[in-house]
Amino acid sequence: MNKKPKQGKLLTNGFAIPTIGGVDCVVEELLGKGGQGEVYKVNIGGQHLALKWYNERTRTQALKTSLEELIEMGSPSDKFLWPIQVIECQGQFGYTMGIIPAGYESAQKVQSPTVKLTYKMAAKVCLQLVDSFRKIHAKGLCYQDVNFGNLFINFQTGDILICDNENIAPHGRSITGVIGFQGFMAPEIVRGEHMPDTQTDLFSLAVLMFHLLFIEHPLDGARYANSIMDPEMVRKCYGSDPLFVFDPNDDSNRPIKGTQENAHIFWNLYPQFVKDAFTQVFTMGLNDRNKGRPLLQDWIDVFRKLQENIFPCPHCGCDVVYDTHIFKQTQQISCWRSSCTGFGQKLQVPPRLRIKVGNRERVIVLNTDTKLFQYQMAREPDFEKGGKIVGEVVRNPKDPTKWGIRNKTAETWQFVSKSGETKDVSPEKALPLSASVKNIDFKTATAEIRI
Amino acid sequence: MDNNDFVNETGAVEVSKRILRLYWLVDVSASMSGKKIGEVNYAITEVIPDLQDEAAKNYTVQMNVRAMKFGKGAAWHTSETKIENFEWTYVDADAPRTDTGAALALMAEELTEENLGAGRGLPPVIILMSDGEATDDYESGIQKLLAQKWGRKAIRIAIAIGADADTEQLLKFCSNPKECPPIEATNARKLVDSITWASVAVSQSVSQAKVGNSEDNIIPLPPMPQETIALGAETTEDEDDDVF
Numbered sequence: 191m192n193k194k195p196k197q198g199k200l201l202t203n204g205f206a207i208p209t210i211g212g213v214d215c216v217v218e219e220l221l222g223k224g225g226q227g228e229v230y231k232v233n234i235g236g237q238h239l240a241l242k243w244y245n246e247r248t249r250t251q252a253l254k255t256s257l258e259e260l261i262e263m264g265s266p267s268d269k270f271l272w273p274i275q276v277i278e279c280q281g282q283f284g285y286t287m288g289i290i291p292a293g294y295e296s297a298q299k300v301q302s303p304t305v306k307l308t309y310k311m312a313a314k315v316c317l318q319l320v321d322s323f324r325k326i327h328a329k330g331l332c333y334q335d336v337n338f339g340n341l342f343i344n345f346q347t348g349d350i351l352i353c354d355n356e357n358i359a360p361h362g363r364s365i366t367g368v369i370g371f372q373g374f375m376a377p378e379i380v381r382g383e384h385m386p387d388t389q390t391d392l393f394s395l396a397v398l399m400f401h402l403l404f405i406e407h408p409l410d411g412a413r414y415a416n417s418i419m420d421p422e423m424v425r426k427c428y429g430s431d432p433l434f435v436f437d438p439n440d441d442s443n444r445p446i447k448g449t450q451e452n453a454h455i456f457w458n459l460y461p462q463f464v465k466d467a468f469t470q471v472f473t474m475g476l477n478d479r480n481k482g483r484p485l486l487q488d489w490i491d492v493f494r495k496l497q498e499n500i501f502p503c504p505h506c507g508c509d510v511v512y513d514t515h516i517f518k519q520t521q522q523i524s525c526w527r528s529s530c531t532g533f534g535q536k537l538q539v540p541p542r543l544r545i546k547v548g549n550r551e552r553v554i555v556l557n558t559d560t561k562l563f564q565y566q567m568a569r570e571p572d573f574e575k576g577g578k579i580v581g582e583v584v585r586n587p588k589d590p591t592k593w594g595i596r597n598k599t600a601e602t603w604q605f606v607s608k609s610g611e612t613k614d615v616s617p618e619k620a621l622p623l624s625a626s627v628k629n630i631d632f633k634t635a636t637a638e639i640r641i
Numbered sequence: 642m643d644n645n646d647f648v649n650e651t652g653a654v655e656v657s658k659r660i661l662r663l664y665w666l667v668d669v670s671a672s673m674s675g676k677k678i679g680e681v682n683y684a685i686t687e688v689i690p691d692l693q694d695e696a697a698k699n700y701t702v703q704m705n706v707r708a709m710k711f712g713k714g715a716a717w718h719t720s721e722t723k724i725e726n727f728e729w730t731y732v733d734a735d736a737p738r739t740d741t742g743a744a745l746a747l748m749a750e751e752l753t754e755e756n757l758g759a760g761r762g763l764p765p766v767i768i769l770m771s772d773g774e775a776t777d778d779y780e781s782g783i784q785k786l787l788a789q790k791w792g793r794k795a796i797r798i799a800i801a802i803g804a805d806a807d808t809e810q811l812l813k814f815c816s817n818p819k820e821c822p823p824i825e826a827t828n829a830r831k832l833v834d835s836i837t838w839a840s841v842a843v844s845q846s847v848s849q850a851k852v853g854n855s856e857d858n859i860i861p862l863p864p865m866p867q868e869t870i871a872l873g874a875e876t877t878e879d880e881d882d883d884v885f
Contacts, residue, residue, distance in 0.1 A: 198871065205873025217873065225845075225863065247864060279872055301656040301700035306648045339698075372850040380852070405656055416759040418794045419659065421852040421860055428850075449657040449761075459651065508650065527650045 195219035198228040200243045200282075207279045209234065215241065215277050215286070226366065231289065241277060242356070243284035248366065256365040257285050257356055266325035269318055271353040285356065290342055294351055297341035300402055305345055306456075307402055309509050313496045314348035316399050320489045321573045322352055323395055327388050327486065331358050334386040336394035337371035338401065362387045370394065373407060373428060377476055380429030384479075392483040396471040399489070403460065405452035408472045411435035411443035434472035436465070459526055461499065461513035467492045490573070494565070498554040501540050505532035512539055512555050541623055542640040543595075545632070553640075556583050556623065562595065568634035580632075584620055594620030604631040658703040661763040661848050662721070663692075663840060664751075666744050668771035668802070669712040673734035677772055677802055680829045682731045684836035689727060691841050696724045702763065702848040707751075711744035712736020741775035745782030745814070752791035763847050764794040764860065768839045769814055771799070774807035783813055796847060796860055798839045799823040802832060821862050834866050842866075 195203055198220035206214035213235040221229045227244040244253070257273050265272030273285040299305045307315060319341070326333055335357040342351040359365045362385050369386055370379055376393035378384040400408045409432045417423045433443040435450075436457060445453035457465065467484050474482030484492070499512040503525040510525055517523055523539055525532035543554045545566055552566060560583045565576030580599045586592040596618065597603050603615040608626035615621045621630065623639060630637040667681055685708075696704050706727050708718040713736045719727075748767060750756075775782075786792040799811035801823040811823040824839070826832035842863040851861055 199866075199869060200871055202871045202873035205871075207872075225842075246869065282872065296698065298698065298700055303653070303655045304648055306651060306653050308647045372852065405653075415761055418762055418764055418791065419850055420764050420794050420858055422858045424850045424852050446657070451654045452656060455651055455653060508647075528652075529650070 196221075198223065198230060198243075200228050200245060201230055201241075207277055209275070209277055211275075217241070221289075226368075227284065232286065234286070238289055239274065239286040240271075240289045241284050241286050243282070249283055252365055253356070254283055256359060260355065260358060261285075263329065266329065267322060269322045269350055269352055270355055271351055272355055287353070287355075290351060290353065293344045293346060294342040294349075295345060296339065297343050297350075297398075297402065298338040299343070299345065301405060306405070309459075309496060309500050309511060311345070311348045312403050313493045313500075315343055315350055315402060316493045317490060317497075318350045319352075319395065319399065320486050320493070322350075323391060324486045324490075324573065326358060327391070330360060332361050332386060332388045332391045333358055333394075334364060334391070335368050335370055336391065336398055337374045338398065339371070341398065359386075372424060373410075374398065375428065376479065377429050377432050378479055380425060389479045389483065392485070393471065393475060393479075395489075396468065396475070396483070400468055400472075403464070404456045404468075406435070406445055406450045408435055408468070409433065409443070411445050411450065411453075413443040415446050415449075432472075432476050434469065434476070436469065437473055438469060439473075461496070461511045462515035463495055463513075464492055487571075495552065498552065498566075501555045501557050503527075503530060503532050504538050505535075506530040510537065512542070512553075514553065541593075543637055544640060545635050545637040547635045556593075556595075558583060558585075558593070562598075566635070567632050583623070586620070586622075593623040595623065596620045599633075601633045603633065605629060656700055657761075658701055659761060659763050659848075661702050661704045661844055662757075662765040663704060663706045663724075663844055664748065664765060664767045665706070665708040665836075665840075666748065666767065666769045667708060667710050667718070667732055668739060668741070668773065669710040669732055669734040670736045670739040670773055671712075671734060672739075672805070673772050673802070675734075676829065677832075678732065678734035680832045681770060681802075681836070682729070684833040685840075686729050687833065688837050688840045689724070689729060691837070692724045692844070693727075695841065695845065699848060704844065704848075708732075709744060709747060711740050711747075713738045714740050715744040715747045717747070738776040739771065739773045740777040741769070741771055741810070742777040742779040742782035744769070745779070745786045749782075749785035749789050749792055752786070752789040752795070754790060757791050762791075763850075764796055765791060766796045766839070766844050766847060767798070768836070769797070769799045769811065770802060770836070771811065772802035772806050774805075775810055779810055779813075796843055796862070798843065798862075800832070800835050800839065801825050803827065817859050817862060820859075824865070838863070838866055 196219050197203055201217045203217055203219055205217045209215050216233045218231045218233055221231050226248040227242060230241045232239055232241040257276055261273050271287045273287055275286045277284055340352060340354045357366050357368045364385055374394045374397045376390035379390055397408060409427055414427055435443050435445050471483045500509045503510045505525060506527060508527055512523055522536035524534050527533060541556045543556055545552050561579045562581030564570050564578040564580050567580055570576040581595045584594055584596045586594055597615050600617055603621060604612055605627050606629040607613050625641045627639055704724040705721050706724055707721040709715060710718045710732050718732060797814050797816040799814050801808045801811055808823045812818050815821060824835040826835050846860060846863050
């Protein structure tokens, strides 16, 4: 199994680069190469890191300054493989970052025949991704180079890592000259009208998420079935004349039947509210860069809603989404698996909680393991704080056939019982899950139970 | 439900791939014999693992390669093969002629729409390697190649090996004669580097659908590698400088 260490063109294996810290950075082997340079595995005082070393064309003073600023700023969260230190030698330079840990694989693996994201995984991955972009945008920066190659996913846990962060730069400026990756760039960049900024990030992020959920590209469909993808066609497809493959008013660019079948399969699996968000960005959002693209908060709402509406099929146990749009149309939710006895049948849907915060309403499906979160109960813009558990579905220890929602807050909840009496639910007590429970008052929100 | 069950139940299929065809057209005239053809063989052998690595990372592009040799006439050296299955068998150079025209005509026959279909492919990459002047009807070969849609759209790169190559003739083959005229590989190192660059970096640009800033229909080619010495390398005599 001892593979010969790979040798790069820019640094020699075994070469020790002195660092400012006084400890040598010893080059061990080449990990990869790209247009900007090469990435090596290095050893600095016993710690293994990755060292990205730039080639002559890429290494500019501006890039070095930008890297130093990013390092000074520090990583926005543990989802980023952030630059750690600039290393210099003989007028050349690079930067160190962590090595991608075992278990993480390129996000592109969703295009392999054996790996796809389940609803829960898709929601988890996209929420982390969107929140990571929010952290960058909040600092007045944008990512600029969104593409499959920069995202790594642990397909067992759904955790993500974002790498190649050196292209992150202030809104509207490009330090490295990178303006994006074809197919992920916003149409206005392809048309040469704009530099990367937060609005173009919103577009690129939507393309990446579309790929994660629906596998194929959102703009490359039947219109290009008989085209050689030369620059003229590429510009038309992604820039001058883009058309969403699922455009509700124009079906001329649908994913090619058979060839791009995955897009049809997965589009049909997702609830309308997910499809609506993608439809918005790839129809209105193609041309109206200011108002047409869902904001990061909108995407957070979409994927939280997806998480809140998953329940196990009572027949086969697989995850099914409670899609109110389908329910209103057909009066039923069915299992999507053709081999399940619940396929095409009306499934018994678990109880739902309809929560109102101000005039905003959300419906949460209550499974036996459902948790309620801070963001559902109050206006909470902070993603982390919003993730605080404020309630959980529990079984009544005295009567295991009965269920309730345990109050995990410090406040006392109230509700009106069948007899019209107002009852208290103190902290750590449980609100009974019963159709007779009315006018639930969570203090920051009101709610009702649907059974 | 774990991932495998999920994938099976959804009925997910293999993702659709666009095909990127890479062609190596190798001059096997007698003047290529010895070091030159040895270097070509070496370079192609070396570049295959790099191309395979690239292919393994790319789920949306299928790279197929095919090699042709030309000397007295032209003939396919291999069939069109997926890069992951491709193995290089060395070619010898002993032909009494340099029938580049025949090579281009054979290339044109390959690139017909009947053969490759109407589309859903990427522009092919054709690398023509020669050390001399064509001994047959070069012009008509070029005409035949450019008469094909796939031929016109192809990225056509010429590598002029050694000092005797007819760069003026090769220039007519190039798809981007201004920015990428025939690459003059005057030593072994340059020859290996240029074959590697034309095979790996150029096909990367094609598969990533790179477009230039201008409105023309030319795929921007990645910069040629500069001759650099790796930091920390032993600074002994450069052994790649031999004239050949």
